[in-house]
Each structure stands twice: as C-alpha cells, then as structure tokens.
Amino acid sequence: MNTQGKDTRLVARVDEETQRLIAHAAELTGRSLSQFLIYAAMKEAQEAERQALQIQVSRQSADRMLELLDNPEPINPKLREAALNHRKLAGDFKNRRNQ
Template sequence: MTSKTQRKETRLIARTSTEIQQIIQRAANYSGTSLSQFLIESAMEKARNVIEQSETLHLSMMGTDTLFTALDNPPKANKKLLKAAQHYSDTVNVHNN
C-alpha cells in the first residue's frame, strides 16, 4: 500500500529589473538549476543564516566563563529584578491563570 504525500504549493512573486533577472538567470544556468530552484535555494540559505544569527548566542571563552559562573552562583534577586519578574508575570502569563 503506497501513501501519497500531499504537497501544498505556494507561489512566491518578486518584481525586479530585467538586468537583475538576467544576472540571476545566468547564475542559475552556471549552477545547472532552474531559475525557480536557484531562487528557492538561495533564499533558503539566506533564511537559515539569518535565523542562526538571530537565535544563536556566540560567546568568547571569557564570556562563556562569566555566563557559567553566573549560572553556578546566581546573585540574589534585588528589587529591580523582582519588579521585572512581577511585570512579566502580570503581562506575559495573563492567559496561564
């Protein structure tokens, strides 16, 4: 028994000058792919890079040591931190009650 995976197709549209289209088409030709496939692969590569830069924390060795020291020996909560925690609880967690 074979199952057929349904694939939803979405169209991406970009308007550009003829010059830009020709450059991208030439690059697609050199890479041996269609214009559409070249655009998708290029956009996905850029998207992954942007997501990685936004979601990944990069620290120096000194920064790493400082972070682990703070995690191992956290400072006591001061008034400002307690106020921020209460504000977070009041505004962000309103639907969790």
C-alpha cells in the same frame, strides 16, 4: 476548499541587470530560474533561522555567566519582594481557577 498539494507563488520584481545575473547564475548551475531562486532563498532562510537560534558570546562573557551561575549574587530586597508578590498572585489565580 482543499489546498493540499497546491503550490503557492512568490513574486519578486527586479531590475533587468539583476534578472540577467540571476538567470545566468541559474544557467551556470544547471537549474531553472525557479529552482535557482528557491534554492538560494531556502539556503538564506535556513542561515537566518540558524543565526536567530544561536547565541554567540565571547569567552570572557561565557566565563562570567558560568561564574554567576556557580556563585549567584545575593538577591536584592526589592527583587525578593517582587518574587514573593508574584508567587502570591499566581497562587491566588490558580486557587480561583480550581474552584
């Protein structure tokens, strides 16, 4: 079945007061109700996406992260052992795949 070019439908149920407010706002902006809802939803979706992809930290936290990157703390012996075990397991897996 070819669905290229077909639009999908979004449905939302709201109370009458909300519907009147949205319809009035759409009219004030010169958009149809559908155009207004799509514009508002797209704007909100883009903002949600932007916020999800952007990390905000305080200046103090950023300075601390940079300090740790420039001067890392010594590796804990248990962490070193876990990393070496992982490297060995990953190498064993890779060798088995290539055989």
